[in-house]
Amino acid sequence: MRLTCPHCGSRGLEEFSYRGDATVQRPALEAPEEDWVAYVYLRDNPCGAHRELWYHGAGCRAWLVVERDTLTHVVHNVRAVCREETP
Amino acid sequence: MSGERYSVFSLLRETLRGHSGWKPAWRKAVPQKTYDIVIVGGGGHGLATAYYLARRYGLTRIAVVEKGWIGGGNVGRNTTIVRSNYLLSGNIPFYEQSMKLWEGLEQDLNYNAMVSQRGVLNLLHNDAQRNAAIRRGNAMRLNGVDAELLDREAVRARLPFLDFGNARFPIQGGLLQRRGGTVRHDAVAWGYARAADRLGVDIIENCEVTGIRVHDGRVLGLETTRGFVGARKVGLACAGNSSRVAAMAGLRLPIESHVLQAFVSEGLKPFIDCVVTFGAGHFYVSQSDKGGLVFGGDIDGYNSYAQRGNLPVVEDVLESGIALMPRIGRVRLLRQWGGIMDMSMDGSPIIDRTSVAGLYLNAGWCYGGFKATPASGLCFAHLLARDEPHEVARAYRLDRFGMGAVIDEKGMGAQPNLH
Numbered sequence A: 001m002r003l004t005c006p007h008c009g010s011r012g013l014e015e016f017s018y019r020g021d022a023t024v025q026r027p028a029l030e031a032p033e034e035d036w037v038a039y040v041y042l043r044d045n046p047c048g049a050h051r052e053l054w055y056h057g058a059g060c061r062a063w064l065v066v067e068r069d070t071l072t073h074v075v076h077n078v079r080a081v082c083r084e085e086t087p
Numbered sequence B: 001m002s003g004e005r006y007s008v009f010s011l012l013r014e015t016l017r018g019h020s021g022w023k024p025a026w027r028k029a030v031p032q033k034t035y036d037i038v039i040v041g042g043g044g045h046g047l048a049t050a051y052y053l054a055r056r057y058g059l060t061r062i063a064v065v066e067k068g069w070i071g072g073g074n075v076g077r078n079t080t081i082v083r084s085n086y087l088l089s090g091n092i093p094f095y096e097q098s099m100k101l102w103e104g105l106e107q108d109l110n111y112n113a114m115v116s117q118r119g120v121l122n123l124l125h126n127d128a129q130r131n132a133a134i135r136r137g138n139a140m141r142l143n144g145v146d147a148e149l150l151d152r153e154a155v156r157a158r159l160p161f162l163d164f165g166n167a168r169f170p171i172q173g174g175l176l177q178r179r180g181g182t183v184r185h186d187a188v189a190w191g192y193a194r195a196a197d198r199l200g201v202d203i204i205e206n207c208e209v210t211g212i213r214v215h216d217g218r219v220l221g222l223e224t225t226r227g228f229v230g231a232r233k234v235g236l237a238c239a240g241n242s243s244r245v246a247a248m249a250g251l252r253l254p255i256e257s258h259v260l261q262a263f264v265s266e267g268l269k270p271f272i273d274c275v276v277t278f279g280a281g282h283f284y285v286s287q288s289d290k291g292g293l294v295f296g297g298d299i300d301g302y303n304s305y306a307q308r309g310n311l312p313v314v315e316d317v318l319e320s321g322i323a324l325m326p327r328i329g330r331v332r333l334l335r336q337w338g339g340i341m342d343m344s345m346d347g348s349p350i351i352d353r354t355s356v357a358g359l360y361l362n363a364g365w366c367y368g369g370f371k372a373t374p375a376s377g378l379c380f381a382h383l384l385a386r387d388e389p390h391e392v393a394r395a396y397r398l399d400r401f402g403m404g405a406v407i408d409e410k411g412m413g414a415q416p417n418l419h
Helices: A031-040 B008-016 B044-055 B092-109 B127-142 B152-158 B185-198 B239-247 B311-324 B326-330 B368-385
Strands: A001-004 A009-012 A017-021 A049-055 A063-069 A074-079 B034-040 B060-063 B121-126 B150-151 B172-178 B201-203 B209-215 B218-224 B227-236 B255-267 B274-276 B283-287 B292-305 B333-344 B348-352 B359-363
Touching: A001 A063, A001 B218, A001 B359, A017 B292, A031 A063, A049 B292, A074 B008, B008 B034, B034 B044, B034 B218, B044 B060, B044 B185, B044 B368, B092 B185, B092 B368, B121 B127, B121 B152, B127 B150, B127 B172, B152 B172, B185 B201, B185 B368, B209 B239, B218 B311, B227 B368, B239 B333, B239 B359, B274 B311, B283 B311, B292 B311, B292 B333, B333 B368, B348 B368, B359 B368
Parallel strands: B034 B060, B034 B227, B060 B201, B121 B274, B227 B359
Antiparallel strands: A001 A009, A017 A049, A049 A063, A063 A074, B121 B172, B150 B172, B209 B218, B218 B227, B255 B292, B255 B333, B274 B283, B283 B292, B348 B359
């Protein structure tokens, strides 16, 4: 599996760290406790298309949003995280 | 029990007639309309659950549905290690229960599972690790588990070829559990399947669950590729597919599925007589009776349902292996594969009811499902039969994450946050 970093081009997996599901959203501060428990612990964990965060630690150190298939490991899209979606 | 009993006499008889008389070890069952209890997942845990339900709890009308074939999932993909060298009070009694069941397993099942208590040795490389090992060893002994701290020379006497003088990670000793060891994993699946079948459990292979029928908050049965199967109670033991199956009943679990790779080398003369774990990296190795080195390391680290991994982890595991035992540098790798781990968020399992009445969950086994097989089956059977947790599995609650009662044995679940 290789990821094509928007800044650095196609790079091997060992340059990246996986940072989990990118679809979970941090609840509002005053949100009920169940929302926080769900945010911290519960995951959809899909078999198939998955949007996830990777960190290019041994490259440009950018945070990336990767769309990848968890069954085939095919990477569909890689882009830099934009400010609004920072969890 | 009905059916033929395996013994030295049956082996001798079949030897004399060219092994022409062996019968299949379990029936190819066809799903009936309804059962009292249906277990989803014919792996080690599911089969063990069905066996103990029939054997210890005297229940009948039990089925196990399996999407593939018996022995094709994680029960045939692990590194066969069994041990109970845990630290936390939520874990030790459970894994020790498992160890005790392993010790009597072959007689109980009338099946040769090649249980080999060859010892599990965790190596130590610095003072902090020694302190942690002493603490863990003491916790084990307080719970009646055997543990022995070996100094450097005692380790050297047993495994003289390890790299004791490694500049970064010199070996300073080890924590040994002599009762730990290995068990032939396929035989565990086959043995439980045969024993459960002989008690009347229907083992239905090639039967994938496609839906869970729930009415008024109560489970009614399962939609499968072989039709609807009604059930008063359904137990999920689906390992890496737990999230997928639970989602069919509207549940979201504190689990991510990750791929974990394992490796076997070409056959070598016997030279490692126990299970050895490297303390400075994630690497564990034992030698099979055929001579192959069986070893593994860390999960790949990203969500995956593919039963294969990627090369960076292969390199990482092999580097750890060479750092520990430089002499394996020219050994050739024979096989390498991946299994899908149900990584719970605190690294510990879940054996509990769910919010759907009649639906029970056995999941979150992370790296450690194989060694837990007998106790997991026993405790899940207890939960299904009595509707209350077994006393050694009380801590494995589904709601512990929200309660703050996580069991962080090693502080690592799906995201160890070490990188």
